[in-house]
Amino acid sequence: MSGSTLPRRQLGRYLRELRMQTGMTIPEVARLAELSSSTIQRFEKGQFPQKIRTADIRELCAVLGADEKMTAALLGLAQQANSKSWYHEYGELIPADFDVYMGLEAAVSVLTTYSPDAVIGLLQTADYARVLTQSGYPDSESDEIDQRVHLRMRRQALITRKRRPATLNVVLGEATLRRIVGNRRVMAAQLKHLADMSTMPNVSIRILPFEAGIPLGDPVGRFIVLEFGKGARGEPHEPPVVYVESFTGDMYLEKQIDVRRYHEAYQAIQHAALDENSSRDLLRQLAREYRA
Known part of the structure; x- marks a missing residue:
């Protein structure tokens, strides 16, 4: 888990759950999002690059059918991905009613x-x-x-x-x-x-x-x-x-x-x-x- 942080792991966990809910395989998601299968695997494990591209997260949310609240929450996690310990303030970056x-x-x-x-x-x-x-x-x-x-x-x-x-x-x-x-x-x-x-x-x-x-x-x-x-x-x-x-x-x-x-x-x-x-x-x- 070297270089991993809690926001990164949570982001990966939610992406994996979204994919499993759709029933799609990793190669199917990769093809639709125009990313490699190995990239999707790393994302789901919370092993993102040092600088996460919010455009990639937004595209994945669209491919996986995430609703507006989930998309906003995952984009918020992506913006806080480098924080080793972090304070999640209600309504800031992540929607207040997203647990x-x-x-x-x-x-x-x-x-x-x-x-x-x-x-x-x-x-x-x-x-x-x-x-x-x-x-x-x-x-x-x-x-x-x-x-x-x-x-x-x-x-x-x-x-x-x-x-x-x-x-x-x-x-x-x-x-x-x-x-x-x-x-x-x-x-x-x-x-x-x-x-x-x-x-x-x-x-x-x-x-x-x-x-x-x-x-x-x-x-x-x-x-x-x-x-x-x-x-x-x-x-x-x-x-x-x-x-x-x-x-x-x-x-x-x-x-x-x-x-x-x-x-x-x-x-x-x-x-x-x-x-x-x-x-x-x-x-x-x-x-x-x-x-x-």
Whole structure:
């Protein structure tokens, strides 16, 4: 992956998915776009030239039948392709409603995350997700809300599928359990769901109790470290990436020093958290209290 960057790999991933949706082969796309098959192969692997020609990306989008939003997003990725770590500001270069992260998540093998205030999407119940979605998109029609919730539920196949499910390591702040989203019935079902999910061999859920204080000395917001598995020789398929979400945009970090610092932060938070069995007991206890 020498010279590769996250925007380049994401650009290649979306081009490959578009081609597969059309059912076309690499030689067919190459002929229509007037590029060589080897060039298309390199593009799909994220191995673009140092200077990406936006005209090539625009032509590929046309050949692959990409809609206006997808075309704009891929052109935006191409313009940011040289950034090793980058900040995706909503509405800048890439359309605000184009979810770059979802394409990244689909390829992951291990997710390590800390969330101090809310249950992460991969562990939400449909009712919990619906309350958050309605709050986040107050002007949306019910059909659009249903679609967003359905998509979030579909994403959970990443950890529940039978064949090679991703590993999920999570620490949730106790505030996540105490803050009522929706009502007590929604919370009871959500906490029971967390306890049940924590029994899966590929899912680890720990709770950071209030009494643990602030393990790092400074408050830390939600972050996710994504890892993409290793090849036969033990080399990573792709470099790990740290994803930090904010209200106005997303930060993607892949410099080794940044990834290492977030791994160390997670280890410190995990060390201060309850163990898995105690966390599961607390979840079941609070679920019963909410039901009562």
